[in-house]
Amino acid sequence: MKVYLAGPDVFLADARAIGEAKTARCAALGLEGLFPLANEVAAGHPAPSRAIFEGNLAMLRRADAVLANLTPFRGVSADPGTAFELGFAVAMGKPVAAYSNVPGDLKARVQSEIGLVQVGAELMLADGMAVEDFGLADNLMLSEAVAAGGLEVVRPLYPLADPWRDLGAFDAALAQLAALLAARPARVRSAPR
């Protein structure tokens, strides 16, 4: 079975090595990891972003499941390209698993990064906007998409020394997904391609 490895890992300087490490761990569990860096195009391509978009969607359609890296990327939340791919997979009925390499929940992270201000007798976020208060790793659409399949977004207990390369939470999410796929192969095989 094929697992699409979604995440901003493709933007790392050592993306190729990360992709190889992740696909090797998939192979150890009898799964084929699909890493979207394979959809990069050569310099000089006339429409590179369109080609990568179409390559990623074709790879998602081939996949039996998605494992997403939801580690906050240049802000308080997950990479929006990864979130897009998670939504695409959920609409196609594919099982999804995820991890986020920071401890704690979205609310605490937003309060820390955005800051609180006092308005009258109340404390409000400095940007004047609300934050979800559900104890989830990120926006509820992401966390509940994983929970709907019976899994949970795996998070470390403490801050990691290298959250972009530590694969402990990845391994735990992959093990969850492998067990899920083993438990219901027929349903996965009948999913739309």
Added chain:
Amino acid sequence: MKVYLAGPDVFLADARAIGEAKTARCAALGLEGLFPLANEVAAGHPAPSRAIFEGNLAMLRRADAVLANLTPFRGVSADPGTAFELGFAVAMGKPVAAYSNVPGDLKARVQSEIGLVQVGAELMLADGMAVEDFGLADNLMLSEAVAAGGLEVVRPLYPLADPWRDLGAFDAALAQLAALLAARPARVRSAPR
């Protein structure tokens, strides 16, 4: 025809007023705007985040198209919940339109917010990760999803005084979507619900 109005607008203190303004503009074009704030649940609900998730997905399935607010939200990029919904809609074959209420492209925004550092003779982003260089409003999965339908992510030419409430780019994206829906009603009606 029904248009799902995706975006972090639901987190604004005056979310209800924004939703009413957006749905009124849809109605003026003969469209029914679906604003996900309607899926909020009462205090004390036993599983509020699951209920909102399911309510949003049911509303997305009912919609004939999606109009997404991709304005950067607490970081350099769009709200990941909105990105998830955009991917969900694309997988279902629904037309999607979008706007982002900041001028310029992702690369310039990332360089400005993350900062550049010199490594040897080269300038690199301070977080050591790459950024897409395609002149797009945000991550290519979002921008190309809109472009694949023949539309573009509408952006203002200059910074807006109130990017969370200015509806100029929303109106332009809505007009694009209305024209697209008028041009192919049969195809839209046959999309999966």
